[in-house]
Amino acid sequence: xxxxxxxxxxxxxxxxxxxxxxxxxxxxxxxxxxxxxxxxxxxxxxxxxxxxxxxxxxxxxxxxxxxxxxxxxxxxxxxxxxxxxxxxxxxxxxxxxxxxxxxxxxxxxxxxxxxxxxxxxxxxxxxxxxxxxxxxxxxxxxxxxxxxxxxxxxxxxxxxxxxxxxxxxxxxxxxxxxxxxxxxxxxxxxxxxxxxxxxxxxxxxxxxxxxxxxxxxxxxxxxxxxxxxxxxxxxxxxxxxxxxxxxxxxxxxxxxxxxxx
Amino acid sequence: xxxxxxxxxxxxxxxxxxxxxxxxxxxxxxxxxxxxxxxxxxxxxxxxxxxxxxxxxxxxxxxxxxxxxxxxxxxxxxxxxxxxxxxxxxxxxxxxxxxxxxxxxxxxxxxxxxxxxxxxxxxxxxxxxxxxxxxxxxxxxxxxxxxxxxxxxxxxxxxxxxxxxxxxxxxxxxxxxxxxxxxxxxxxxxxxxxxxxxxxxxxxxxxxxxxxxxxxxxxxxxxxxxxxxxxxxxxxxxxxxxxxxxxxxxxxxxxxxxxxxxxxxxxxxxxxxxxxxxxxxxxxxxxxxxxxxxxxxxxxxxxxxxxx
Numbered sequence: 001x002x003x004x005x006x007x008x009x010x011x012x013x014x015x016x017x018x019x020x021x022x023x024x025x026x027x028x029x030x031x032x033x034x035x036x037x038x039x040x041x042x043x044x045x046x047x048x049x050x051x052x053x054x055x056x057x058x059x060x061x062x063x064x065x066x067x068x069x070x071x072x073x074x075x076x077x078x079x080x081x082x083x084x085x086x087x088x089x090x091x092x093x094x095x096x097x098x099x100x101x102x103x104x105x106x107x108x109x110x111x112x113x114x115x116x117x118x119x120x121x122x123x124x125x126x127x128x129x130x131x132x133x134x135x136x137x138x139x140x141x142x143x144x145x146x147x148x149x150x151x152x153x154x155x156x157x158x159x160x161x162x163x164x165x166x167x168x169x170x171x172x173x174x175x176x177x178x179x180x181x182x183x184x185x186x187x188x189x190x191x192x193x194x195x196x197x198x199x200x201x202x203x204x205x206x207x208x209x210x211x212x213x214x215x216x217x218x219x220x221x222x223x224x225x226x227x228x229x230x231x232x233x234x235x236x237x238x239x240x241x242x243x244x245x246x247x248x249x250x251x252x253x254x255x256x257x258x259x260x261x
Numbered sequence: 262x263x264x265x266x267x268x269x270x271x272x273x274x275x276x277x278x279x280x281x282x283x284x285x286x287x288x289x290x291x292x293x294x295x296x297x298x299x300x301x302x303x304x305x306x307x308x309x310x311x312x313x314x315x316x317x318x319x320x321x322x323x324x325x326x327x328x329x330x331x332x333x334x335x336x337x338x339x340x341x342x343x344x345x346x347x348x349x350x351x352x353x354x355x356x357x358x359x360x361x362x363x364x365x366x367x368x369x370x371x372x373x374x375x376x377x378x379x380x381x382x383x384x385x386x387x388x389x390x391x392x393x394x395x396x397x398x399x400x401x402x403x404x405x406x407x408x409x410x411x412x413x414x415x416x417x418x419x420x421x422x423x424x425x426x427x428x429x430x431x432x433x434x435x436x437x438x439x440x441x442x443x444x445x446x447x448x449x450x451x452x453x454x455x456x457x458x459x460x461x462x463x464x465x466x467x468x469x470x471x472x473x474x475x476x477x478x479x480x481x482x483x484x485x486x487x488x489x490x491x492x493x494x495x496x497x498x499x500x501x502x503x504x505x506x507x508x509x510x511x512x513x514x515x516x517x518x519x520x521x522x523x524x525x526x527x528x529x530x531x532x533x534x535x536x537x538x539x540x541x542x543x544x545x546x547x548x549x550x551x552x553x554x555x556x557x558x559x560x561x562x563x564x565x566x567x568x569x
Contacts, residue, residue: 079441092439094432101425105440112423159439 083159092155294431298353302360307460331460
């Protein structure tokens with residue numbers, strides 16, 4: 001499904017601030033995989049997502065998504081097959097526009113000169129009702145009035161309204177309060193399993209990294225230092241995971257937001 | 262007709278013609294989030310292009326010709342900022358400067374063009390109406406029709422997928438890219454359309470005044486921005502058509518204040534200063550208001566210390 005081979009990226013090359021953000025990273029993701037990604041601050045997790053999305057072009061290596069080489073494709077074209085959620089609930093939606101206008105942009109139905117159709121409105125209503133947040137009755141309201149959790153749920157809906165080949169979740173519940181975070185995560189898991197999406201999820205919650213999905217990878221200094229799946233993963237505990245990190249990187253895992261329980 | 266009516270009529274005519282520039286900024290500044298400083302040059306470009314075509318004997322063709330010229334100007338401003346890495350304010354200033362020469366090129370290096378005997382859309386319509394008493398309202402009628410058409414166009418256009426994309430580009434470009442839309446394209450389309458509307462305004466002003474000066478557009482962007490911000494205080498939120506009408510009302514109010522000020526013996530050259538001050542007040546007022554509680558507290562604190 002997703003084939004990353006030998007990706008490298010150095011920011012500010014040739015200066016004192018040069019930083020090797022991705023270091024000859026290779027990763028093969030199978031169709032339907034749900035991979036959780038953990039790692040210290042600055043390990044390159046978000047950089048990896050930026051590389052996959054095309055926010056910048058990598059210095060070396062290739063990215064093949066669903067059999068198609070997208071290495072040189074601009075960001076907005078890749079977005080057709082990639083859905084992405086950020087930690088900041090404000091990043092995924094346009095605050096000054098209404099809920100239905102946001103959804104219409106994400107859905108991209110019809111020609112450039114066609115307004116939102118009645119059937120689209122009906123579809124949006126049905127989809128929003130699934131969130132259980134009452135947003136289906138507020139479709140004309142600007143998104144700026146919604147709470148962080150509602151905006152993140154809406155972003156999730158927008159990212160998956162046309163099922164993407166790949167869904168990237170970048171700590172998308174980290175900025176929400178615990179109860180809302182749980183609700184958004186439940187929604188995410190439901191949509192991922194219903195649409196059978198292939199998904200990568202960065203998380204700082206070690207327990208959910210092990211509990212959710214089918215595979216866990218650990219990153220450090222732009223490399224993947226640990227990759228575990230199947231039976232072996234089921235047997236792991238959070239403290240095992242911390243030990244593995246220390247073994248592989250030669251230091252303790254330091255992430256100021258890391259939740260160990 | 263009593264002089265007060267004729268004065269109000271002239272105010273309404275000028276206010277409506279300028280309202281087209283305000284609507285153009287409504288698209289580029291309010292919706293797209295780009296402050297297009299090429300507006301002055303683009304307005305003049307529309308005026309001189311329209312004038313030259315009208316003088317050559319095509320009063321109707323003058324309007325689409327001026328609008329095409331405006332679109333071209335918008336296209337260049339947009340290309341500079343989306344494809345060539347020029348800062349968007351700078352792109353406008355550069356195009357504005359370049360247009361000064363282009364405008365003189367179009368007028369064949371004449372600072373003024375006279376259209377006293379030239380048939381224009383206004384004289385054509387007046388001839389069509391004949392000697393009826395409605396004849397004096399032709400300018401008002403054409404300006405009103407142009408404004409109404411542009412409002413209807415913008416209201417419909419901003420509801421389409423392209424229109425929504427343009428609005429989102431001013432709101433959150435990340436989200437536009439995530440929706441598989443290239444924000445460079447939406448910025449370009451937005452600036453091309455706003456260029457056409459600005460040039461239309463210049464063309465109509467030149468034809469209604471029967472003369473055009475290469476400095477006709479200077480300071481237009483500030484005047485229009487002042488009107489837009491005045492209009493925003495009436496209909497800043499709400500549906501697009503309402504906000505567009507608010508922009509037109511802002512333009513009419515600005516023109517009315519200007520006319521009254523002239524009657525009160527304000528010299529005409531003060532117009533630009535007045536508009537500059539209005540823009541400063543309108544933009545800084547929300548900021549200053551937010552600073553007020555802190556100022557008040559500091560003041561109270563200082564007074565208490567003084568008492569001790």
